[in-house]
Amino acid sequence: MTNSLLEFRNLTKRFGGVTALDDFSMHLNRGEILGLIGPNGSGKTTSFNLLTGIYPASGGSIFFDGEDITNKSPRKVYEAGVVRTFQRSRLCLPLSIYDNIMIGDTSRLKTGICANLLGRKAFRKQYEETFEKARSLVATFSGNLADRMMEPVGALPMIERRRIEICRALISEPRLLLLDEPSAGMTHDETDQLMTDILDVRARGEGLSIIIVEHEMGVIERITDRCVVLSYGRKIAEGSYAEVAADAEVQNAYLGVD
Numbered sequence: 001m002t003n004s005l006l007e008f009r010n011l012t013k014r015f016g017g018v019t020a021l022d023d024f025s026m027h028l029n030r031g032e033i034l035g036l037i038g039p040n041g042s043g044k045t046t047s048f049n050l051l052t053g054i055y056p057a058s059g060g061s062i063f064f065d066g067e068d069i070t071n072k073s074p075r076k077v078y079e080a081g082v083v084r085t086f087q088r089s090r091l092c093l094p095l096s097i098y099d100n101i102m103i104g105d106t107s108r109l110k111t112g113i114c115a116n117l118l119g120r121k122a123f124r125k126q127y128e129e130t131f132e133k134a135r136s137l138v139a140t141f142s143g144n145l146a147d148r149m150m151e152p153v154g155a156l157p158m159i160e161r162r163r164i165e166i167c168r169a170l171i172s173e174p175r176l177l178l179l180d181e182p183s184a185g186m187t188h189d190e191t192d193q194l195m196t197d198i199l200d201v202r203a204r205g206e207g208l209s210i211i212i213v214e215h216e217m218g219v220i221e222r223i224t225d226r227c228v229v230l231s232y233g234r235k236i237a238e239g240s241y242a243e244v245a246a247d248a249e250v251q252n253a254y255l256g257v258d
């Protein structure tokens, strides 16, 4: 077993005439929090979309835990243990906290007419178990939220919604969590709290690895072990936050952007 959980090898993605990712190679170590940074349109979300099987790659390959998962279906990638949150919130606002989280655990509840009619008792027991699992996961982020599991998500402030999105990703007990701009729409203090939560998750979860895409450099500096910098789909730097922040090409890529 190598120390590397994920590897992109010469990954390329073209959308018509736009090369969103250009011969991009990188790796993620087990248990690592990696910052994937770069100006707008540099290919960060596209990396997540290729990794999670949303779009096929135009070239190159993706290895997860030694297995080639290039162009596998989103379902297969999820089953392999890769989950994500989205740049724009994707909660169902009228649904409860519990329902929103269980959307992230499609493997567990055996629903359907037969399961309901034939095994009501078994179904009830299964429901209670999953509810308790979801509730205790939420409680690790916020005791207040854990007491409000049946309330609609739409009534909650942004930080609580973001916590629920992260719980939805974590409920399937993934090995790799992808966070696409988790601070978006939040205040500085809220972001700081959320980052503390994320560090706690990593400290608890045995071997959970995280890739975080984020424009807030304070966040990247605080929580990442290592950074990879993209510009126009190409990797231009890699190293600790201090190393990449001091890099002339990185500073140049960000000029006029931040």
Ligand SMILES: Nc1ncnc2c1ncn2[C@@H]1O[C@H](COP(=O)(O)OP(=O)(O)OP(=O)(O)O)[C@@H](O)[C@H]1O
Pocket: 015, 018, 019, 020, 038, 039, 040, 041, 042, 043, 044, 045, 046, 047, 087
């Ligand atoms: N589905 C798509 N169809 C066409 N072009 C796309 C598509 N998705 C992304 N692109 C293009 O690929 C490039 C990279 O986009 P991407 O969304 O990966 O950037 P990003 O680094 O996530 O940017 P941001 O920081 O603004 O979220 C951009 O030029 C974008 O317009």
Ligand SMILES: [Mg+2]
Pocket: 044, 045, 046, 087
């Ligand atoms: Mg993006």
